[in-house]
Amino acid sequence: MAFRIAATSASRFVKPYTPPSPLFSAPFHNLTLKFHLTHLPIRKPGSQCYIRAISETSVESSISKKEEEEQQLPKDWKIKMLYDGDCPLCMREVNMLRERNKSYGTINFVDISSDDYSPQENLGLDYQTAMGRIHAILSDGTVVTDVEAFRRLYEQVGLGWVYAITKYEPIGKIADSVYGFWAKYRLQVTGRQPIEEILEARKKKGEVCKDNNACKM
Template structure:
């Protein structure tokens, strides 16, 4: 029985490409699979690439690393807000961190309440940042309030987002779960 299944499978694989078959047509040319369209022209369109000897298409996606939207010279010349309410400690070499920092930095231009500190830079000083050394700051996200209180993890993100008008994103994290609701069931 298993030999019969293997023989049928091998014969189906060895058949030439049938463009009318929904099993072998690429999804971006098949009208059944076009469920979502790109919302704007700047999105990455699927690029068909035909590999030699292959019967299917491969969708190419740019693997360009996330770059800082602000050059080093601009960053050095950038004046940090004098009346900042929260200081964000971030790793400038982390692409994920830089996406978050760039988004917050862009929103902060209207508010001017966040001071950004790259813990990976040569001029990082633990003394200026509540004694948080490089190893400690790299362990998790840290933010320092203007009164000197250090907050970490989700609390840090919630406080940062509140300062740029996005407090609703993390608002649910302010509340403790209600045990009484779950005890009934």
């Protein structure tokens, strides 16, 4: 009986707890929530926004890569080497010269098999002409071919002694004859298509690229 009286007395003096009223009423809360959800970016993998983000990133990456390659070109080059990037044996020599050129910066390497190759930027030497034999362009605009081109290239990276003997006759003529035989049959030796088929394939590819932007993606 004493416990009940004490509890009753205490309830008279202690007010029941009432939680504070919210700063915003329920309707305002709902409105604010809807507003934020409406403006949240959608990141669904299959959405158009997601695809566009990927394409824009790819474009930026390709542009930055191209700019990086242009920045790596030697500013004060002495000779420009036109090489066939699709020739596996040729690329061994190109890679060796490219590695040596890191210390000299005198050779400008131009891949004639690239879609970006421009004859106008290389004294009008088109793909078919450049494929026939090696061509090199000196900084003064002089075009050299065959063994002389190799000799000039090697001289620019401190290996002039390799081809020094070809300056003298009849060694020079013999060396040119050997190289001419190699240049004539190098496609067959490396297991590639004849030059006529390669030219036809490049022509068709050029026509497709002209009709749409597939080659630029």
